[in-house]
Amino acid sequence: MKIFNAAQIQALDKETVSNQYISSFKLMERATTKVFEKLQTRYKLYQTSFVIFCGTGNNGGDGLTLARLLKEGGAMVKVFLVQTKKYSPDNAQNQDLLEDRDINVEKFNTKSKLKVKKDDVIVDALFGIGLHSPLDEEWRPIFDFLNETPCLERVSIDMPSGLLADVTTPIEAIVFKADVVYTFQLPKTALLLSDAKEYVKELEILDIGLDLDYIESTKSDAYFVEQEKVRNLVKSGTKFSSKDDFGRVILIGGSKGKIGAMTLASKAAMNTGSGIVTTYVPNCGYTILQTAIPEVMCDTCAGEDYIKVFPSVEHYDAVGVGCGLGLHKDTATALVTFLKDNKDKKLVIDADALNIISEQKCLDKVPVESILTPHEKELKRLIGEWDNDFDKIDKVKQLAKKHNVIFVLKGAHTITIAPDETIYFNSSGNWGMATAGVGDTLTGMITSLLGQGYTSKEAAIVGVYLHGLAGDIAIENIHPHSLVASDLGKNISSAYNQIAL
Numbered sequence: 001m002k003i004f005n006a007a008q009i010q011a012l013d014k015e016t017v018s019n020q021y022i023s024s025f026k027l028m029e030r031a032t033t034k035v036f037e038k039l040q041t042r043y044k045l046y047q048t049s050f051v052i053f054c055g056t057g058n059n060g061g062d063g064l065t066l067a068r069l070l071k072e073g074g075a076m077v078k079v080f081l082v083q084t085k086k087y088s089p090d091n092a093q094n095q096d097l098l099e100d101r102d103i104n105v106e107k108f109n110t111k112s113k114l115k116v117k118k119d120d121v122i123v124d125a126l127f128g129i130g131l132h133s134p135l136d137e138e139w140r141p142i143f144d145f146l147n148e149t150p151c152l153e154r155v156s157i158d159m160p161s162g163l164l165a166d167v168t169t170p171i172e173a174i175v176f177k178a179d180v181v182y183t184f185q186l187p188k189t190a191l192l193l194s195d196a197k198e199y200v201k202e203l204e205i206l207d208i209g210l211d212l213d214y215i216e217s218t219k220s221d222a223y224f225v226e227q228e229k230v231r232n233l234v235k236s237g238t239k240f241s242s243k244d245d246f247g248r249v250i251l252i253g254g255s256k257g258k259i260g261a262m263t264l265a266s267k268a269a270m271n272t273g274s275g276i277v278t279t280y281v282p283n284c285g286y287t288i289l290q291t292a293i294p295e296v297m298c299d300t301c302a303g304e305d306y307i308k309v310f311p312s313v314e315h316y317d318a319v320g321v322g323c324g325l326g327l328h329k330d331t332a333t334a335l336v337t338f339l340k341d342n343k344d345k346k347l348v349i350d351a352d353a354l355n356i357i358s359e360q361k362c363l364d365k366v367p368v369e370s371i372l373t374p375h376e377k378e379l380k381r382l383i384g385e386w387d388n389d390f391d392k393i394d395k396v397k398q399l400a401k402k403h404n405v406i407f408v409l410k411g412a413h414t415i416t417i418a419p420d421e422t423i424y425f426n427s428s429g430n431w432g433m434a435t436a437g438v439g440d441t442l443t444g445m446i447t448s449l450l451g452q453g454y455t456s457k458e459a460a461i462v463g464v465y466l467h468g469l470a471g472d473i474a475i476e477n478i479h480p481h482s483l484v485a486s487d488l489g490k491n492i493s494s495a496y497n498q499i500a501l
């Protein structure tokens with residue numbers, strides 16, 4: 001699914017109205033009906049009271065339409081509408097439709113005293129994608145009230161009001177803190193970034209039937225990766241496949257006390273479909289690995305507790321480096337030599353291998369089309385501080401292009417950034433996956449896919465999605481708090497099954 005900026009969505013809105021021969025009023029009704037249907041399943045309408053805060057534009061128009069639909073659905077509804085001289089035409093038309101429907105509509109301004117009861121649902125329909133700059137300070141008392149007053153839940157239509165859709169919103173800006181955001185048709189970049197974590201606790205994208213041809217023909221360099229996209233990329237075996245068809249991969253890493261990382265990575269590589277997996281660890285890891293995973297071959301180097309020499313990798317289809325590697329200076333020296341000696345080998349680089357590359361300032365030695373999978377702290381060591389998520393993405397884009405490598409920025413919506421400046425936000429996964437070893441599992445999975453013949457970009461996109469989906473399937477039976485990295489490995493098979501459906 002493409003991600004559009006606000007201007008592109010507004011153009012899409014206009015195209016839809018013209019191509020589908022419907023009025024913008026009808027489109028608003030169609031969009032809001034989707035929100036209504038969601039609320040209908042989230043709450044028992046006849047027992048729920050909604051207080052809807054409406055702005056002066058079309059986001060406010062959505063709120064007014066929702067008021068009418070909720071009232072018809074049996075809910076209790078109260079509307080607070082921003083006082084102004086000029087409303088958008090669809091907003092005004094919906095105001096007229098609320099007359100004689102026994103809905104209390106109270107006009108307010110930034111100085112008004114608002115009232116919400118503790119079991120009300122607050123609906124925020126103040127500002128959507130039409131917001132062109134951060135809200136003025138005069139709005140602070142209203143938003144402080146909306147964000148702090150006790151209530152059942154906070155719901156935003158399209159955007160949490162105050163959040164700009166496609167450029168950064170300053171940290172101190174005034175923004176509504178939504179429990180759930182129902183956004184229309186396509187996700188907006190700001191909704192997917194961790195800078196918005198306080199404002200978007202849950203996100204749902206509602207298909208409102210906007211013009212598909214226009215979406216198809218409009219250029220975008222940002223995508224939201226969903227199951228359909230991954231389904232089209234996943235390769236499968238044939239009756240006559242042999243293990244050589246599924247790639248021979250080697251995972252290099254481990255140090256005393258961190259052999260578990262290699263166990264997780266190599267198990268995940270097997271479960272993702274590699275024909276043959278070899279792990280290369282220091283001596284102390286040999287018995288552990290051979291005992292833990294019979295399917296995996298184990299090779300060791302001269303070092304007892306850490307890797308002193310890297311192996312020859314010419315006979316492998318893909319190489320994963322870094323899980324549990326440690327930062328010993330001999331390991332660092334060996335890694336730098338390894339990078340210089342293997343300029344033509346695409347690598348998957350994770351954890352301490354990334355930290356060593358940062359310390360040694362040798363990103364330029366990384367082979368082209370390698371995949372780097374930093375988490376937040378590893379990325380900071382690599383590129384320094386950033387001002388905000390948009391700035392972070394820009395910096396990484398430049399680096400990916402300069403070095404012709406792929407970055408996988410791990411997080412809630414893991415972001416894959418390719419050298420052609422396209423970026424992919426992942427849609428699968430859950431907070432239970434914020435636990436040790438999950439990154440090692442991902443490295444094993446991406447290495448496996450690279451070895452199976454996926455391009456670097458495909459391996460990153462598919463690996464990240466499958467990994468998140470395995471986590472989503474795991475929490476069907478396990479509480480997110482109890483999810484551990486090995487639960488992901490166990491569910492890779494179910495993730496494949498679900499994608500193949």
Ligand SMILES: NC(=O)C1=CN([C@@H]2O[C@H](COP(=O)(O)OP(=O)(O)OC[C@H]3O[C@@H](n4cnc5c(N)ncnc54)[C@H](O)[C@@H]3O)[C@@H](O)[C@H]2O)[C@H](O)CC1
Nearest residue numbers: 013028031057058059127128129130131132133134158184
């Ligand atoms: N295609 C779709 O996705 C559809 C979207 N719908 C809804 O329409 C809004 C966008 O509506 P629009 O009228 O363009 O803008 P807003 O309602 O978001 O707000 C505009 C309103 O606010 C004023 N304004 C802008 N910036 C500021 C600011 N910094 N401070 C104060 N006031 C500001 C501006 O002048 C306007 O008056 C979209 O989000 C959806 O909710 C349709 O309903 C269906 C199709």
Ligand SMILES: [K+]
Nearest residue numbers: 124127159161
């Ligand atoms: K809103």
